[in-house]
Amino acid sequence: MDRVAVYIKNLEEALGSLVLKDPAYRNLVDLARAYLKDSKYYYSVGDRETALATVSYAEGLLDALRLIGVADFVWKRPSEIKNTRTVMVAGTFEILHPGHLSYLKKAWELGYVVAVVSSDENAEKIKRRRIVVPQRQRAEVLSSLYYVHEVVLGRPGDIFDVFHMVKPDVVLLGPNQHVSEDVVKEEARRRGVEVEVARVDELRQCELCSTTRIIEKIISTFTH
Numbered sequence: 001m002d003r004v005a006v007y008i009k010n011l012e013e014a015l016g017s018l019v020l021k022d023p024a025y026r027n028l029v030d031l032a033r034a035y036l037k038d039s040k041y042y043y044s045v046g047d048r049e050t051a052l053a054t055v056s057y058a059e060g061l062l063d064a065l066r067l068i069g070v071a072d073f074v075w076k077r078p079s080e081i082k083n084t085r086t087v088m089v090a091g092t093f094e095i096l097h098p099g100h101l102s103y104l105k106k107a108w109e110l111g112y113v114v115a116v117v118s119s120d121e122n123a124e125k126i127k128r129r130r131i132v133v134p135q136r137q138r139a140e141v142l143s144s145l146y147y148v149h150e151v152v153l154g155r156p157g158d159i160f161d162v163f164h165m166v167k168p169d170v171v172l173l174g175p176n177q178h179v180s181e182d183v184v185k186e187e188a189r190r191r192g193v194e195v196e197v198a199r200v201d202e203l204r205q206c207e208l209c210s211t212t213r214i215i216e217k218i219i220s221t222f223t224h
Contacts, residue, residue, distance in 0.1 A: 001112060004048045006081045007055045008039050008149065009112055013081075014062060018073040025070050032058040037146065044143035044151045085111035088168035088195075090154070091177075092123040092211070093142050094133045099174075099209040104147040106200050107172045114150045114166050115142055121156040160187035163195075173199040 001009065015036060020029055035058035042051040065071035087110045093100060107113045117139045123131045135153060143151040154162055171184050181197040188195045208214050 001082055001084065001086070002048075004043060004052050004055070005112065005149065006078050007052065007059075008036070008043060009084055010076055010078070010081050011036050011039070011055050011058055011062075014073045014075055018062070018071055020065075020071050022070040025065060028061050028065060029071070032061045035061075037144070040146075040149055041143050044148070045140075085169035086114055086166070087111040087170045087172055088114050088116060088162075088166050089172050089174075090116035090118065090159070090162070091174065092118050092127065092131070093138050094123070094131060095211045095214050096141060096145075097209055097211065097214060098206055099204040101145075101147070102204040103172070103174050103200055104145060108147040110170055110172065110198070112149050113147060114152055114168065115148045116152045116154050116162050116166065117142060118154045118159070119156045122154060122159055160184075160191065163188045163191040163193045167193050168195055170196045170198060173197065175200050175203045 011032075015029075015033060018029065020026065035054045039051045039055040039058070042048075042054065062071065062073060066073065087107045089104065089107045091100070091103075093115070104113065104115070107115075117135055118126070120131045120135050123135075139151045139153055142148055152162065152166060171188070173179065173181070173184070177199075181199065184197045185195060203209065208217065
C-alpha cells in the first residue's frame with residue numbers, strides 16, 4: 001500500500017469506529033463519508049493528488065468534531081495500516097447485483113480490496129457469450145462501490161498474470177468461480193507470489209442475484 005492508500009484505509013477505519021455524541025453534527029460525518037467515497041474513486045482511476053486532497057478534507061472534519069468534543073474515534077498508526085492485507089477479488093462484474101455486493105463485502109472484511117475486472121476477451125471466453133458492457137465502464141462502476149479500494153484492469157490472455165501487478169496476500173474466490181484453491185496458489189507461486197486462498201461458501205439467495213437471471217428476465221420482459 002502506498003501512502004495515499006494508507007490514508008484512505010485509516011480514514012475508513014476511523015469512520016468505522018466513530019461514535020457521534022451530538023446528532024446535530026450528523027451532516028458533517030456524512031460529508032466526511034462522501035469525501036472518503038470520492039477518495040476511493042479518484043485513487044482507483046489513478047488520480048492520487050485529488051484522492052489525497054479529498055481524504056485530507058475528511059480528516060480535517062473528523063479532527064474538528066473531536067476537538068469540540070462531539071465525536072470519538074481512533075486514528076491508527078501508519079505502520080498498523082500498512083500491515084493490512086491486500087485482498088484480491090476478480091470477475092466480470094458486468095451487471096452488479098446483491099451477489100456481487102456480498103462477495104465484495106466479505107473481501108472488505110478481510111482487508112484492502114483490489115478488484116480485478118476481466119478483459120472483454122477473457123470474459124467472453126469464460127461466459128461463452130458476448131459481453132455488452134465494456135471493461136472500462138464495468139471498472140468505473142465498480143470503483144464507486146464502498147467495499148472496493150482499488151480497481152485493476154485485467155489484460156487479455158492468461159488470467160493468472162495479474163499476480164505480477166497486484167501481488168495480493170489473499171485471494172478471495174466467489175462460490176461460483178470454478179477454479180480450485182490449490183490451482184490459484186500454484187499459479188501465484190509460479191509468479192513469485194505466496195497467497196492465502198479463501199472462498200465465499202454460499203451464493204447470496206435472491207431472485208436476481210445472478211447476471212444470467214437478470215439477462216433472462218430482461219429478455220422475457222421485453223420480448224413478449
